[in-house]
Amino acid sequence: MTLSTIPSRLPPEASRTGISSGLRGMASESPVSLILWLALALGAAWILPGLVSWALLDATWVAEDRSGCDPSGACWAFIVNRLPQFGFGFFPPQERWRAAVALAWPVVALAIALGPAFRGRSGLVAGALAAYPVGATLVLWGEPLGLPGVGTAQWGGMTMTVYVGTVAFVLAFPVGLVLALGRRSSLPALRVLSTVFIEVWRGLPLIAVLFISVVMVPFLLPPGTELPRLALALVGITLYTSSYLAEVFRGGLQSLGKGQAEAAAALGFTYWTAQGYILIPQAIRAVIPGILNTVVALFKDTTYVLVVGLFDFLNIVNAAVADPHWLGLANEGYIFVGIVYWSFCFLLSRVSARIEWDMARGAAREART
Amino acid sequence: MTAAAINVVGLSKWFGDFLALDDIALTVPRGCSTVLCGPSGSGKSTLLRCLNGLESWEEGEVVMSGRPVGHRPRDLVALRRRVGMVFQDFNLFPHLDALSNVALPPRVNLGLARAEAEAEAEMLLAQVGLADFARKYPAQLSGGQKQRVAIARALAMQPEVLLFDEPTSALDPESIGEVLDVMISLADAGRTMVVVTHEMGFARRVCHEVVFMCAGRVAECCPPERFFAEPETERARAFLAQVQY
Structure with a gap:
């Protein structure tokens, strides 16, 4: 055998993976594993037929009210009838396209992040998210754009959930970065201030934060200033999220060796240029899973805006379930809520996985050119 | 007469109560390369890191091209833009x-x-x-x-000045040669360099002056020919016997 044939040798048959070897592997699995497989199959056989006939085969999709639904199946007609409200809250029907824009904006941005790579993609996604707080507020409110004004009391549903989640995240991101840098600062006053700030907001339940921002913040404003509750709630959620993000960022900054900061200093970078060009980009890359984890938690926590009287997606479905025309359809309502929330969170986790995958592959792709 | 690239005058530095650098005097003329060597813990890396302000010092002065280096962050940034540094573990x-x-x-x-x-x-x-x-x-x-x-x-x-902090210590033997070749070509081209290294071959071949440090002091400072042929101190003789083993 010559040396040159060595690299082309394949590993022994048994260690190769694939469906056929996986099936063959079943036979050689341990008894415990076989019992687990069997239990799973039995469980599925027990649950699935009933579930499928209830949710799909016997389900009613079109009906005027509860009485039009086949009682043996799911009454999805309830969801279909209320879909505009679940999606857009109490937005006037002729202005719903604006709510749709605010709802689709971050979703499209995430879809681009998941789609095929192209030059400037990450810049486009980041730009779309950065522009969201101002852009979406203008589109929803409408008056400054010369559109009919829609007050925040009429915003709601999935639009509210996505709006609150995205705005709070986009605003909390820079605040969190500054807090993380502050907590690592060599200036004691700044360090103490950042630490106290982070620990206060992180140590309170979000519901308490919302009460504080809606009840107490107006006392701090000059008399006569009136801010919508939504704005006050957003301030609270942003501060709460920024304290979590700050700790995530701090973890990332901590993970960089001392050598990176020293190398940057030795090359004449100032504190801020070193942070901006060298340290923060690396820190953020290191903690992408942590950031996305915070975003998923934030997205689900937005539903606490209920306590200050705002109707996000879960709360508006909750209200609809109590509608006399559609009484007794809590199952359908909450299953729908569950599927939608889960889909959004799954989308976020795919984006996280995709960013990590892109970063791992980026180096390899560059190497080939 | 042109000022030396670097002049260190009476520099002392403490880590807590430990005197790391003791009244160091050092002159690096423009266009010359200087090797700092000595046993580990002798303060050679610390001294090198003072030259671009990565370490601060308590007493004495570092004078770059005739101007004393200040301690304010702005002074340090200005200093580091004129003094390059190569680290042991690269820090790319x-x-x-x-x-x-x-x-x-x-x-x-x-x-x-x-x-x-x-x-x-x-x-x-x-x-x-x-x-x-x-x-x-x-x-x-x-x-x-x-x-x-x-x-x-x-x-x-x-x-204006390049500092090397044990640039080959983290490398395998084959890589050491390729890095030393680059450093030799820089020295031959008249770069002002201060090199902390155990590569005595490099010191012998290209540097203009060897500074032997021991316990935070400059123990010997002389041209390589003399340092390698007839080291003055007992400590330097022991050191050379070890590294040239």
């Missing part, structure tokens, strides 16, 4: 490819245009024998290649 920026590692510092810190900085970076990478590696990331380079990129990166800031 892992999120940037080799070309950007070299091109970014002059773009940000000297205000060079992107095209200009990248053209310069390509030239420097070619100079250290890595023209084909411009688009590689640090993780894809061998130790010797990383260290050569680090040298190119330090050169990109057009420093």
Whole structure:
């Protein structure tokens, strides 16, 4: 055998993976594993037929009210009838396209992040998210754009959930970065201030934060200033999220060796240029899973805006379930809520996985050119 | 008479109660290379790191090209833009490819245009024998290649003085040669260099002066021929016997 044939040798048959070897592997699995497989199959056989006939085969999709639904199946007609409200809250029907824009904006941005790579993609996604707080507020409110004004009391549903989640995240991101840098600062006053700030907001339940921002913040404003509750709630959620993000960022900054900061200093970078060009980009890359984890938690926590009287997606479905025309359809309502929330969170986790995958592959792709 | 590139006068530094540098005096003339050597813990790396302000000191002065170096952050940034440094463990920026590692510092810190900085970076990478590696990331380079990129990166800031902190200590024997070749060519081209190293072959061959440190003091300071032929102190003789084993 010559040396040159060595690299082309394949590993022994048994260690190769694939469906056929996986099936063959079943036979050689341990008894415990076989019992687990069997239990799973039995469980599925027990649950699935009933579930499928209830949710799909016997389900009613079109009906005027509860009485039009086949009682043996799911009454999805309830969801279909209320879909505009679940999606857009109490937005006037002729202005719903604006709510749709605010709802689709971050979703499209995430879809681009998941789609095929192209030059400037990450810049486009980041730009779309950065522009969201101002852009979406203008589109929803409408008056400054010369559109009919829609007050925040009429915003709601999935639009509210996505709006609150995205705005709070986009605003909390820079605040969190500054807090993380502050907590690592060599200036004691700044360090103490950042630490106290982070620990206060992180140590309170979000519901308490919302009460504080809606009840107490107006006392701090000059008399006569009136801010919508939504704005006050957003301030609270942003501060709460920024304290979590700050700790995530701090973890990332901590993970960089001392050598990176020293190398940057030795090359004449100032504190801020070193942070901006060298340290923060690396820190953020290191903690992408942590950031996305915070975003998923934030997205689900937005539903606490209920306590200050705002109707996000879960709360508006909750209200609809109590509608006399559609009484007794809590199952359908909450299953729908569950599927939608889960889909959004799954989308976020795919984006996280995709960013990590892109970063791992980026180096390899560059190497080939 | 032109001022020396670096003048260290009466420099003392403590880590807590430990006197790390004791009344150091050192002169590095322009265009000369100086090797700092000595047993570990003798303060040679600490002294080197004082020369670009990565370490502060309690007493004494560092004078660069006739001007004393201040302690304010602004002074230190200005100093570091004139003094390059190459580290033992490279410290390349892992999120940037080799070309950007070299091109970014002059773009940000000297205000060079992107095209200009990248053209310069390509030239420097070619100079250290890595023209084909411009688009590689640090993780894809061998130790010797990383260290050569680090040298190119330090050169990109057009420093008046280059500091090397044990540049070959983290390398395998084959890579040591390729890095030393680059350093020798720089010394031969008249760069002002201060090198902390155990490579006595390099010291013997290219440097103009050997500074032997021991317990935070400069024990000997003389041309390499004399240092290697007839070291004055017992400690230096013992050291040479060890490293030239």
